[in-house]
Amino acid sequence: MGKYLGRILLVDDDEKVRNFYLATFERAGYLATAAADLTSMREQLGMHSFDIVFLDLKLGRENGLDGLPYVLKNAPFTKVFILSSQNSIDKAIECMDQGATWYFTKGMEPAEIISKLEGYQTTSAAAAGQSNEPWRETLVGSSDAIRETAETIHKLKDVDSTVLILGESGTGKEVVARALHQSSNRASGRFDAINCGAIPENLLESELFGHKRGAFTDAKSDRKGIFELCDKGTLLLDEIGDMPLLLQTKLLRVLQEKQVLPVGGSSAIDVETRVIAATHRDILDEVKCGRFREDLYYRLSVVFVQIPALRHRKGDIPLLVNHFIEKFAKRFNREIHRPSQSILSRLTNYDWPGNIRELQNAIERGIVLSSDGHLNIDNMFSHLKPQHDLQSEDNGANTAFLDHPFFDLPLTDAKQAFEKTYIERLLKNNKGNVAELARRSGRYRADLYRVIERYGIDVDAFRNEL
Amino acid sequence: MNFTENHHISKYQEDTFYRSLLKSFSEDLPKVLTLLHEQFASHKYDLAKDLCHQMVGSSATYGYPAIARMFEILEKTIESGDFDQELIDTQLTSLERVCEKITTYQTNLIIE
Numbered sequence: 001m002g003k004y005l006g007r008i009l010l011v012d013d014d015e016k017v018r019n020f021y022l023a024t025f026e027r028a029g030y031l032a033t034a035a036a037d038l039t040s041m042r043e044q045l046g047m048h049s050f051d052i053v054f055l056d057l058k059l060g061r062e063n064g065l066d067g068l069p070y071v072l073k074n075a076p077f078t079k080v081f082i083l084s085s086q087n088s089i090d091k092a093i094e095c096m097d098q099g100a101t102w103y104f105t106k107g108m109e110p111a112e113i114i115s116k117l118e119g120y121q122t123t124s125a126a127a128a129g130q131s132n133e134p135w136r137e138t139l140v141g142s143s144d145a146i147r148e149t150a151e152t153i154h155k156l157k158d159v160d161s162t163v164l165i166l167g168e169s170g171t172g173k174e175v176v177a178r179a180l181h182q183s184s185n186r187a188s189g190r191f192d193a194i195n196c197g198a199i200p201e202n203l204l205e206s207e208l209f210g211h212k213r214g215a216f217t218d219a220k221s222d223r224k225g226i227f228e229l230c231d232k233g234t235l236l237l238d239e240i241g242d243m244p245l246l247l248q249t250k251l252l253r254v255l256q257e258k259q260v261l262p263v264g265g266s267s268a269i270d271v272e273t274r275v276i277a278a279t280h281r282d283i284l285d286e287v288k289c290g291r292f293r294e295d296l297y298y299r300l301s302v303v304f305v306q307i308p309a310l311r312h313r314k315g316d317i318p319l320l321v322n323h324f325i326e327k328f329a330k331r332f333n334r335e336i337h338r339p340s341q342s343i344l345s346r347l348t349n350y351d352w353p354g355n356i357r358e359l360q361n362a363i364e365r366g367i368v369l370s371s372d373g374h375l376n377i378d379n380m381f382s383h384l385k386p387q388h389d390l391q392s393e394d395n396g397a398n399t400a401f402l403d404h405p406f407f408d409l410p411l412t413d414a415k416q417a418f419e420k421t422y423i424e425r426l427l428k429n430n431k432g433n434v435a436e437l438a439r440r441s442g443r444y445r446a447d448l449y450r451v452i453e454r455y456g457i458d459v460d461a462f463r464n465e466l
Numbered sequence: 467m468n469f470t471e472n473h474h475i476s477k478y479q480e481d482t483f484y485r486s487l488l489k490s491f492s493e494d495l496p497k498v499l500t501l502l503h504e505q506f507a508s509h510k511y512d513l514a515k516d517l518c519h520q521m522v523g524s525s526a527t528y529g530y531p532a533i534a535r536m537f538e539i540l541e542k543t544i545e546s547g548d549f550d551q552e553l554i555d556t557q558l559t560s561l562e563r564v565c566e567k568i569t570t571y572q573t574n575l576i577i578e
Binding site: 014084105106110 | 477478483484487491516519520522523524526528531
């Protein structure tokens with residue numbers, strides 16, 4: 001692979017088509033990953049930050065277009081290119097109306113697809129560069145916290161320091177990381193992000209540092225890791241607090257020596273990759289508990305950016321509301337009136353535990369469900385209607401689960417919230433018997449003790465329950 | 467549909483990068499046709515239509531617009547619901563003929 005041009009996710013149910021396009025994209029310089037259905041697509045989007053998703057319209061019995069809103073909502077920096085066997089202008093217009101960037105017909109020559117991709121990326125980069133500091137438009141708010149964040153980003157524009165971004169889920173850590181990249185002298189290089197908490201431990205090392213052919217069963221050819229692909233660019237290590245200890249040691253070595261050693265390789269490769277790390281965890285607490293290496297913490301935290309929760313900068317809520325109304329009204333081609341003072345005050349008084357992501361979803365829901373161009377508070381807060389407590393005795397094996405607040409969380413957080421609830425439920429049902437928990441969950445006891453410790457679950461409390 | 471001599475040769479045949487993929491595609495064609503025959507024999511028309519649709523996409527992707535068009539015609543025939551076995555057999559036979567040429571061509575390429 002020559003110059004790294006970006007990361008592509010190809011969603012197509014036909015293995016033959018996947019193989020053809022993966023080879024084509026990789027030859028051109030893209031790092032390409034495939035998904036056979038929308039579930040795999042969502043999993044991949046939880047692990048990586050993709051520049052482009054190629055989405056097939058017909059995924060077996062699934063309608064590929066159903067996956068488009070998910071990408072637009074959960075991966076706002078990703079563009080969706082539709083791939084279809086249907087050469088239909090009406091269909092192309094329908095897809096682009098719903099937010100797709102481009103519509104390709106299968107059978108278009110690979111060289112033409114690659115040329116269109118490169119042309120599109122050049123145009124986008126040029127458009128982004130028209131403003132002196134385009135990243136400022138991505139930071140919405142006028143609070144002191146946002147102004148300070150913008151000031152920090154501005155100050156860091158000429159330096160390569162490692163930055164640690166702290167903030168609850170949904171506060172916009174990736175937005176800040178991208179702004180740091182865009183404002184820096186690496187802006188013409190690659191920006192990539194990897195979610196250290198979403199990728200299985202055995203794959204993460206290879207994703208980060210690459211692998212040599214034959215290093216493990218599925219390693220059919222050499223593959224560069226994300227550090228090498230982002231050489232002279234910026235890499236966001238998201239959810240760094242979830243990185244396994246063994247890999248933390250290897251990461252520390254990479255940061256100190258500026259060299260990566262691919263899995264199964266014998267010679268190290270020089271890399272000039274700027275690292276930005278982010279976590280929603282209390283990282284000092286993780287250090288204290290021995291789950292995060294202290295030396296790595298100091299190495300990463302050269303500069304801190306603490307993004308406050310939305311409840312601590314409520315003054316920004318009206319600006320954010322207007323921002324999202326403009327965004328979604330345009331996307332859904334709706335005319336939406338500015339919200340009334342009483343609605344704004346309801347939105348401002350709420351604490352938004354899911355932060356900006358939750359607010360964004362509420363505005364989107366309000367716009368989609370609006371029949372008269374006005375936002376309705378009940379629609380916006382419908383996700384808060386009777387929440388079902390999985391820990392209560394009377395939860396029934398029921399559809400209540402489908403309304404659970406898990407679904408308002410990012411995938412990583414939802415998985416963790418579910419994992420904790422699941423373990424507590426089994427411990428409760430088995431009076432704190434970890435051996436039984438291991439048997440029922442199909443996990444090793446040693447693994448479970450590690451998870452139990454991570455979530456701070458008090459096993460004895462379940463043993464002592466009557 | 468009439469075929470010129472070159473419909474069994476992929477548009478990407480000259481690009482050696484795609485050689486192994488084209489070979490693998492051609493090796494799968496007889497299996498696809500066998501499966502289609504089975505689906506028609508057991509009146510599983512929805513499955514046959516889905517398979518035809520998939521083949522429209524993959525044939526076009528692999529640089530065989532003519533067979534993509536043939537699969538598309540078969541897909542539309544099934545979709546219309548207005549067909550008899552004779553029409554299906556005719557269309558399948560045409561497909562088999564061109565697919566066989568593709569497979570033979572790819573096999574000979576390897577021998578050469």
